[in-house]
Amino acid sequence: MKETMSQVVVRDRSVSLLMYARVIFALLGRDLAVLKKTAAFFVIRVIMQPFLFVFVFTYVFPKIGQGVGGGGSKEVEFSTLLVAGVVGISIIFQAIQAVALPLVQEFGFTKEIEDRALAPMPAWGLAVEKILSGAIQAIFAGIVVFPIVLFVPATAVHLQINWILLITLVPLAAIVSGTLGLTIGTWIPPTQVPLIFAIIVLPITFLGAVYYPWASLTPIPWLKDIVLVNPLVYINEGLRAALTTGVPHMNMTYVYIALLVFTILLGAVSIKGLQKRVVG
Amino acid sequence: MRLFVSIISTRAETVYCICIVETSDPVAKLAVKAVKLTKTYGSKVAVDELDMEVKSGEIFGLLGPNGAGKTTTGGMITTRVLPTSGQVYVGGVDVVKHPAEAKLEIGVVPQSNTLDRSLNVIQNLYFHGRYFGMSRKQSKQVALDLLERFKLADRQSLPVSALSGGMAQRLMVARAIMHTPAVLVLDEPTSGLDPQSRLALWDILQELNSDGQSVLLTTHNMEEADGLCDRIAIMDHGKILALGSSAELKRDLGGTSSLVMKVSGDVRQLIQKLMVEISTDSMTKIVPSDDGLKIVGHDVAQLISIAVTSAEALSLKVYDLSLVEPSLETVFINLTGRELRD
Numbered sequence: 001m002k003e004t005m006s007q008v009v010v011r012d013r014s015v016s017l018l019m020y021a022r023v024i025f026a027l028l029g030r031d032l033a034v035l036k037k038t039a040a041f042f043v044i045r046v047i048m049q050p051f052l053f054v055f056v057f058t059y060v061f062p063k064i065g066q067g068v069g070g071g072g073s074k075e076v077e078f079s080t081l082l083v084a085g086v087v088g089i090s091i092i093f094q095a096i097q098a099v100a101l102p103l104v105q106e107f108g109f110t111k112e113i114e115d116r117a118l119a120p121m122p123a124w125g126l127a128v129e130k131i132l133s134g135a136i137q138a139i140f141a142g143i144v145v146f147p148i149v150l151f152v153p154a155t156a157v158h159l160q161i162n163w164i165l166l167i168t169l170v171p172l173a174a175i176v177s178g179t180l181g182l183t184i185g186t187w188i189p190p191t192q193v194p195l196i197f198a199i200i201v202l203p204i205t206f207l208g209a210v211y212y213p214w215a216s217l218t219p220i221p222w223l224k225d226i227v228l229v230n231p232l233v234y235i236n237e238g239l240r241a242a243l244t245t246g247v248p249h250m251n252m253t254y255v256y257i258a259l260l261v262f263t264i265l266l267g268a269v270s271i272k273g274l275q276k277r278v279v280g
Numbered sequence: 281m282r283l284f285v286s287i288i289s290t291r292a293e294t295v296y297c298i299c300i301v302e303t304s305d306p307v308a309k310l311a312v313k314a315v316k317l318t319k320t321y322g323s324k325v326a327v328d329e330l331d332m333e334v335k336s337g338e339i340f341g342l343l344g345p346n347g348a349g350k351t352t353t354g355g356m357i358t359t360r361v362l363p364t365s366g367q368v369y370v371g372g373v374d375v376v377k378h379p380a381e382a383k384l385e386i387g388v389v390p391q392s393n394t395l396d397r398s399l400n401v402i403q404n405l406y407f408h409g410r411y412f413g414m415s416r417k418q419s420k421q422v423a424l425d426l427l428e429r430f431k432l433a434d435r436q437s438l439p440v441s442a443l444s445g446g447m448a449q450r451l452m453v454a455r456a457i458m459h460t461p462a463v464l465v466l467d468e469p470t471s472g473l474d475p476q477s478r479l480a481l482w483d484i485l486q487e488l489n490s491d492g493q494s495v496l497l498t499t500h501n502m503e504e505a506d507g508l509c510d511r512i513a514i515m516d517h518g519k520i521l522a523l524g525s526s527a528e529l530k531r532d533l534g535g536t537s538s539l540v541m542k543v544s545g546d547v548r549q550l551i552q553k554l555m556v557e558i559s560t561d562s563m564t565k566i567v568p569s570d571d572g573l574k575i576v577g578h579d580v581a582q583l584i585s586i587a588v589t590s591a592e593a594l595s596l597k598v599y600d601l602s603l604v605e606p607s608l609e610t611v612f613i614n615l616t617g618r619e620l621r622d
C-alpha cells in the first residue's frame with residue numbers, strides 16, 4: 001500500500017507541468033467554444049468602442065471644425081496619434097470585460113467555476129488560463145482597431161510601424177490587462193463589480209494617455225506623476241512609439257519594465273485572489 | 281484468503297489484475313482516509329479532529345443535522361476547503377500536499393447546480409473529459425456513452441438551464457464519474473429533488489456502486505442513509521458520534537423496540553399469561569397501556585405470534601398491533617438528546 005501511494009504521486013508529479021499545460025489548453029478550448037457561440041456579440045463588443053472613438057474624434061470633429069488634442073491645424077497628427085490610444089484602450093477594456101465580468105456569475109450564485117477549479121491542476125493554473133483567455137480576446141480587440149482607422153477617419157492616418165515594438169507590446173499589454181481583469185474579478189465581491197467599472201475602469205481609460213502623449217501633461221505635474229500608477233499609460237506610450245514617429249513618448253526601457261512589473265504584481269495578486277475564491 | 285479481480289483504472293489505461301488478499305488484511309485500499317481533520321472559522325470549529333475511512337467499494341454516509349460540518353468535511357476531502365489541521369487522503373494521495381494529483385481521484389457533486397451554463401448538455405461532459413486529459417475523440421465518445429447511460433441522450437444539445445432538477449443532478453453525477461475517480465463525493469444529493477427523482481438517483485448510485493464505485497455522501501435524510509449506505513457516520517458539532525452499518529447502529533444505539541397491542545377485554549389476565557409464556561428478563565418488560573399493553577425490549581418483533589396466540593387463547597380480540605423499531609432517528613436522539621429533523 002505504501003509503495004502504491006508513492007508510485008502514484010511520483011508518476012503524476014513527473015508529468016505535472018505537461019499535464020497542467022494540457023488542462024490549460026483544454027480550458028482555453030472551453031472559452032473559445034463559448035466565444036464561438038456568442039461570436040456576434042463578441043464582435044459587436046469588440047468593434048463598437050474603437051469605432052465610436054475613431055468616428056467621433058477623427059471623422060465628426062474635423063468635419064464640424066472642432067479640433068481636439070493640439071488644435072485645429074493638427075487634425076492629421078491627432079488622428080494618427082489617437083490610433084495607439086484606441087488600440088491600448090480596446091486591449092485593456094476588452095481584457096477586463098472578458099475576464100472580470102464572467103467571474104461575477106461563475107463565482108457568484110451559480111458557483112459554476114467549480115468544475116474547472118476541480119480540473120487536475122493547482123489553482124494558479126486556472127488563474128493563468130483566465131489571464132491567457134482574456135489576453136487572447138484583448139489581442140483580437142486590438143487588431144480590430146487597424147481596419148477601423150484605415151476607413152473611418154476623415155483625414156488619412158499615417159502610421160510608421162515599428163514591428164518589433166508592436167509585436168512585443170501588444171501581447172504584453174494584453175497580458176497585463178488580463179491580470180488586471182482577474183484582479184478585479186477575484187478581489188471585488190461579485191455584486192460590486194459593476195461599481196468597479198466606474199471606480200477603476202473609467203479612470204484607467206480616461207487618464208491613460210489615450211488622447212495625448214504622457215509628456216504633454218507637464219503643465220499639470222501632480223497629474224503627470226499620479227497617472228504613473230496606471231498601466232494603460234505605459235501601454236499607450238509604448239504603442240505610440242510602435243506606431244508613430246515624431247510624437248514624444250516615454251523611454252521604452254521604462255515602458256517594458258513597468259509592464260513587466262505590472263504583470264508580475266497583478267499576476268501574483270490575482271492568483272492569490274483566485275486561490276482564495278476556489279479554496280475556502 | 282479471498283480471491284478477487286480488481287480493475288485499476290487510470291486515465292491512460294485500464295489494468296485488470298487478479299489479486300489474492302488476506303481477508304484480514306488491514307490495509308484493503310481506502311478510498312478516503314481522514315486523520316484528525318479539523319477546520320475552524322475564527323473561533324467556530326466546523327470540523328473537529330475527525331477520523332474517517334471510506335473503504336474501497338462501499339457507500340459511506342455522513343448523516344447529521346444542518347451545521348454538523350458535513351459540507352465542510354466534504355470540502356476538505358475534495359480540495360475545496362483547506363483544512364486547518366490534520367490529513368486527508370483520497371485514493372492514497374495527500375489532498376493538501378498534492379491537490380492536482382488528488383483531483384484525478386475525486387468526483388464531486390456539490391449541493392447546488394454547478395453545471396457550466398455557457399455550455400450545452402453534452403459540452404458539459406465533453407469539456408470535463410478534456411480537462412481530465414482525454415483526447416477530443418475519446419471525450420466525445422465517453423460523453424455520448426454517459427448521456428446514454430444516464431438517459432440524457434435526447435437532450436444533449438439543450439442548454440443546461442432547460443434541464444429539470446433531477447436531470448441536472450444526473451448530469452452532474454455523470455460529469456463527476458467521467459474521469460473514473462477513486463471516490464464519488466455527493467453533498468446532500470437529493471435534498472432539492474422530488475420523490476421520484478430521488479428514487480432514480482438512489483438507483484443510479486446503487487448501480488454505480490455495484491460496478492465498484494466508492495461513494496461518500498452527506499445527508500440529513502435518515503431514509504437515504506438507511507436505504508443506501510453500507511456504513512453511516514452520525515455527525516454532530518464537527519464530530520463523528522457513532523459509526524457502523526444501519527443495523528449495527530440501531531442494534532447498539534437505537535434503544536429498545538416496543539410492541540403495542542390493543543385488545544378488548546381483560547388486559548391484566550393477558551399480561552399475567554404473557555409473563556409466563558415469555559420468560560421476561562430485566563431486558564423485556566410488559567406494561568399495561570391504553571386499551572391494551574406494551575412489550576418493551578430488544579427484538580420484540582419475535583414475540584408477535586406469542587402475544588397474538590395468547591390473546592386468542594383468552595378469547596380477547598386484538599384490534600390493533602404495532603411495532604415500533606429503533607431507527608436512525610432514535611439513534612440520533614439517544615446520542616444527542618435532540619431530533620435530527622429541523
Ligand SMILES: Nc1ncnc2c1ncn2[C@@H]1O[C@H](COP(=O)(O)OP(=O)(O)O)[C@@H](O)[C@H]1O
Nearest residue numbers: 280321324326345346347348349350351352353
Ligand atoms: N465559510 C464559512 N465561514 C464561516 N463559518 C462557516 C463557513 N462554512 C461553514 N461554516 C460553519 O461551520 C459549521 C458547519 O457547516 P457545514 O459544514 O456547512 O455543515 P452541514 O453541511 O453539515 O450543514 C456551521 O456552523 C457553519 O455555520
Ligand SMILES: [Mg+2]
Nearest residue numbers: 350351352468
Ligand atoms: Mg451542508
